[in-house]
Amino acid sequence: MKYYIIAGEASGDLHASNLMKEMKKQDAAAQFRCWGGDLMKAEGADLVKHYRDLAFMGFTEVLMNLRTILKNISLCKKDIEDYQPDAVILVDYPGFNLRIAEFSKQAGFKVFYYISPQVWAWKKSRVHTIKRCVDRMFVILPFEKDFYKDMGMEVDFVGHPLIDAIEQMKPVPLECEVKEGERIVALLPGSRRQEISVMLPVMLEMQKEFTDCKFIIAGAPSIPADFYTSLLGNSKAQIVYGQTYALLQKADAALVTSGTATLETGLFGVPEVVCYKGGAISFAIAKRLVDVKYISLVNLIMDREVVKELIQADFNSANLNKELAKILNDGPAREKMKSELAELKKKLGGRGASENTAKLIVQHLGKA
Numbered sequence: 001m002k003y004y005i006i007a008g009e010a011s012g013d014l015h016a017s018n019l020m021k022e023m024k025k026q027d028a029a030a031q032f033r034c035w036g037g038d039l040m041k042a043e044g045a046d047l048v049k050h051y052r053d054l055a056f057m058g059f060t061e062v063l064m065n066l067r068t069i070l071k072n073i074s075l076c077k078k079d080i081e082d083y084q085p086d087a088v089i090l091v092d093y094p095g096f097n098l099r100i101a102e103f104s105k106q107a108g109f110k111v112f113y114y115i116s117p118q119v120w121a122w123k124k125s126r127v128h129t130i131k132r133c134v135d136r137m138f139v140i141l142p143f144e145k146d147f148y149k150d151m152g153m154e155v156d157f158v159g160h161p162l163i164d165a166i167e168q169m170k171p172v173p174l175e176c177e178v179k180e181g182e183r184i185v186a187l188l189p190g191s192r193r194q195e196i197s198v199m200l201p202v203m204l205e206m207q208k209e210f211t212d213c214k215f216i217i218a219g220a221p222s223i224p225a226d227f228y229t230s231l232l233g234n235s236k237a238q239i240v241y242g243q244t245y246a247l248l249q250k251a252d253a254a255l256v257t258s259g260t261a262t263l264e265t266g267l268f269g270v271p272e273v274v275c276y277k278g279g280a281i282s283f284a285i286a287k288r289l290v291d292v293k294y295i296s297l298v299n300l301i302m303d304r305e306v307v308k309e310l311i312q313a314d315f316n317s318a319n320l321n322k323e324l325a326k327i328l329n330d331g332p333a334r335e336k337m338k339s340e341l342a343e344l345k346k347k348l349g350g351r352g353a354s355e356n357t358a359k360l361i362v363q364h365l366g367k368a
Helices: 010-026 038-042 058-064 066-083 094-106 126-133 142-150 161-167 193-208 225-232 244-250 260-267 280-289 297-302 317-328 332-347 353-367
Strands: 002-007 031-036 046-050 087-091 110-114 136-139 183-188 213-219 238-241 253-257 272-276 308-311
Touching (some): 002 010, 002 066, 002 094, 010 038, 010 087, 010 110, 010 353, 031 038, 031 066, 038 046, 046 066, 066 094, 087 353, 094 110, 136 142, 136 353, 161 260, 161 353, 183 193, 183 260, 193 213, 193 225, 193 253, 193 272, 193 317, 213 225, 213 244, 225 238, 244 260, 253 260, 253 317, 272 297, 272 317, 297 332, 317 332
Parallel strands (some): 002 031, 002 087, 110 136, 183 213, 183 253
């Protein structure tokens, strides 16, 4: 069968590529055309557009690039129509994908959605679009099944794909020189230039106090090295690419910009401080619209503050210094967080999210 898959970010590329791998086991004749990244391409997909050309962050940046976004949506619709897939599979990325879902449903294509938009946080009205346009929704957070049920829609909880991605990881050496006994602080400042330029300089200030630690930056695949070096100044921090998981395996603590990386860090059992600082206008708008107690997935899943969140004005060097000391130094705060992160993994269920989703998609198409 022919599948058209759309992922708009690095995490979506990872999860979609693992889904493709499992789908080929279920459907030996599977063909893929996609919007995504290098991992999906490596699985044999014909890549139409790379996610690095689709990443616009915040309300103001979206408005400034609205013409480009609308042009991409039109291009995608035409490409789907030309390709005539047996199914359109959408991976997160709701601003774009929900528009494609509406088009695809009206055009008569089967529509599957893997990794639900965070409609439980904001824009709950999007559930009506999902109910109307999506043939099957596959959710990865345990509380999402109950949320959709309350909204009158049955969905499938398939487990979280990060558990698979982490368990399948082959041990690789960290390509970075670390002295004997030196503790490692991982810096995950985000995946977009805009957020990296805000987050990384404050994170790097921690080197002044924690002189016995090695600070290592997880470089985003779509960001060139010279962008990071322009922010480093006299810092001795090192950058590694394609080694985020290898870094987290070795890290003693992490400073993480909010997003999927907060959960990845938590699943590795690494004590972390979650950081976020957006544009004043974008944040003011978001604060009015978003209906959640926390910004990190770790705290949302656990429904309590497990990891400290430093947001907007609270994200400063003094606060970051204090919180990093708590989780880096051996003591009750560090042990408590490590214990709760172990509980987090159990709460997300076992492995097999990609396999479960692939089986359900192929079964559904077989019955159609």
